[in-house]
Amino acid sequence: MDHISNLPDGVLCHILSFLTTKEAALTSILAKRWLNLVAFIPSLKIDDTVFLHPEKGKGDREDVKQSFMDFVDRVLALQGNSPLNKFSLMCVTDVDTDRVDGWISSALARGVSDLDLKIINNEEFYQLSPKCFECSTLVSLTIGSGIDISLVAGRIRLPLLKTLVLDSVSVCPNEFETLLHALPSLEELLLVYVVWKGMDVTVSSASLKTLTIKLCFWLNTLSFDTPSLLHFNYSGLVAPDYPVVNMGNLVDAQIDFFLPDNDEDAHRYSKVWKLFHGTRNVPNLSFGPDTLEVISMCSESMPVFNNLKSLAIESHECKGWQAMPALLRNCPHLETLVLQGLLHHVTDKCGDACDCISREDKGLSLRLCPVKVMKIHGFRRTMEEMELIKHFLYYFPCLKEIEVHAEENNNPTQLRSQRVMEMFELYNELSSCNVQLFI
Ligand SMILES: *[C@@H]1O[C@H](CO)[C@@H](O)[C@H](O)[C@H]1NC(C)=O
Numbered sequence: 001m002d003h004i005s006n007l008p009d010g011v012l013c014h015i016l017s018f019l020t021t022k023e024a025a026l027t028s029i030l031a032k033r034w035l036n037l038v039a040f041i042p043s044l045k046i047d048d049t050v051f052l053h054p055e056k057g058k059g060d061r062e063d064v065k066q067s068f069m070d071f072v073d074r075v076l077a078l079q080g081n082s083p084l085n086k087f088s089l090m091c092v093t094d095v096d097t098d099r100v101d102g103w104i105s106s107a108l109a110r111g112v113s114d115l116d117l118k119i120i121n122n123e124e125f126y127q128l129s130p131k132c133f134e135c136s137t138l139v140s141l142t143i144g145s146g147i148d149i150s151l152v153a154g155r156i157r158l159p160l161l162k163t164l165v166l167d168s169v170s171v172c173p174n175e176f177e178t179l180l181h182a183l184p185s186l187e188e189l190l191l192v193y194v195v196w197k198g199m200d201v202t203v204s205s206a207s208l209k210t211l212t213i214k215l216c217f218w219l220n221t222l223s224f225d226t227p228s229l230l231h232f233n234y235s236g237l238v239a240p241d242y243p244v245v246n247m248g249n250l251v252d253a254q255i256d257f258f259l260p261d262n263d264e265d266a267h268r269y270s271k272v273w274k275l276f277h278g279t280r281n282v283p284n285l286s287f288g289p290d291t292l293e294v295i296s297m298c299s300e301s302m303p304v305f306n307n308l309k310s311l312a313i314e315s316h317e318c319k320g321w322q323a324m325p326a327l328l329r330n331c332p333h334l335e336t337l338v339l340q341g342l343l344h345h346v347t348d349k350c351g352d353a354c355d356c357i358s359r360e361d362k363g364l365s366l367r368l369c370p371v372k373v374m375k376i377h378g379f380r381r382t383m384e385e386m387e388l389i390k391h392f393l394y395y396f397p398c399l400k401e402i403e404v405h406a407e408e409n410n411n412p413t414q415l416r417s418q419r420v421m422e423m424f425e426l427y428n429e430l431s432s433c434n435v436q437l438f439i
């Protein structure tokens with residue numbers, strides 16, 4: 001304690017900033033000097049779960065809830081108008097929304113640059129005050145679960161906002177579009193399980209560089225007018241149509257669709273190729289197992305990925321590889337192929353990319369593919385996988401290197417099993433390719 005007490009005030013304030021405000025306040029009870037310091041912590045992290053322990057049923061007790069709210073009032077009063085950089089407020093128990101409004105207003109008035117809110121009311125969404133969208137100091141805004149945002153056109157002024165996170169928030173698509181147009185500095189946008197109050201959503205921003213979208217709502221259309229976008233990460237449900245996909249400067253894209261079980265209604269996915277078409281210039285692309293299934297349903301319309309150097313594909317034992325031949329044919333300059341798992345569902349259309357089914361045109365799509373490096377992850381040391389690796393060695397004409405990484409939770413002694421090790425040695429001897437197993 002004494003060592004700590006000897007530190008300068010600035011350093012102590014910095015240390016206190018990393019604690020939740022309750023911890024910092026408790027710590028400060030230990031010394032008068034510390035108590036004075038709470039007044040100057042430039043970062044407040046208030047989390048009622050730390051305070052109320054609702055898992056113990058304490059949150060239901062009116063007096064405990066009251067004392068939490070009084071505590072927040074006291075801390076804010078103690079701090080007065082001192083500058084505040086970061087304000088994080090997590091309330092999962094029903095707190096008085098008028099008081100919450102007051103706390104947020106006070107943080108905004110103190111020039112906060114990073115605001116992070118998560119407010120869950122049992123009854124309904126918490127209506128966020130439009131004031132949060134009129135703040136000339138905010139750089140990062142995170143609005144989490146349980147909040148409904150209503151935006152008033154003409155009353156949005158967030159000139160410095162760079163990062164916006166909407167997580168399980170209820171939003172109207174039209175208002176969302178108005179919001180984005182009013183954010184001239186926006187670079188990073190995360191839309192996580194947003195509850196869309198409409199079926200047609202457009203993400204339009206001239207400045208946006210990074211977009212992460214997790215879709216859990218059925219939409220009719222989803223459009224992206226984001227010409228400066230560099231990083232695109234999409235996961236979740238497939239929209240039936242992507243009318244506008246303007247992202248010609250992408251550096252990497254990850255598309256991980258989620259299909260409901262047994263959904264093979266190919267017609268529904270007939271326009272999904274537009275999303276791929278919009279990403280066709282990307283050098284680095286990554287697909288999930290369901291994405292492969294969707295590609296197989298629209299493979300006639302797949303674009304040629306002329307700039308694609310690195311392709312990563314995640315496999316799943318229950319999902320097929322029938323898209324693989326068309327995909328490899330459409331990547332004429334591919335250098336690196338990353339496979340997250342080799343085991344996949346064998347279908348009669350599994351194609352000439354793998355050796356599951358003996359076919360006359362076996363290996364055909366591999367023979368034309370210039371891939372030099374393969375990285376295989378999640379290797380489970382089965383003979384099926386060994387056969388597939390052999391197949392790759394035989395048919396990929398330019399292959400120089402295969403890195404095989406064993407699945408993490410696999411027993412390492414089993415992995416070193418004699419048979420598998422011998423096969424790796426043999427593969428190295430018989431091919432000009434360097435085949436390495438990492439355990
Ligand atoms: C994309 O999002 C997924 C799921 O949210 C995450 O696991 C992954 O790391 C993200 N990828 C990148 C490149 O950020």
Ligand SMILES: *[C@@H]1O[C@H](CO)[C@@H](O)[C@H](O)[C@H]1NC(C)=O
Pocket residue numbers: 252253254284285286310336
């Ligand atoms: C491609 O992007 C992923 C993230 O999506 C990243 O982890 C990976 O390192 C990138 N690969 C290359 C070759 O740039």
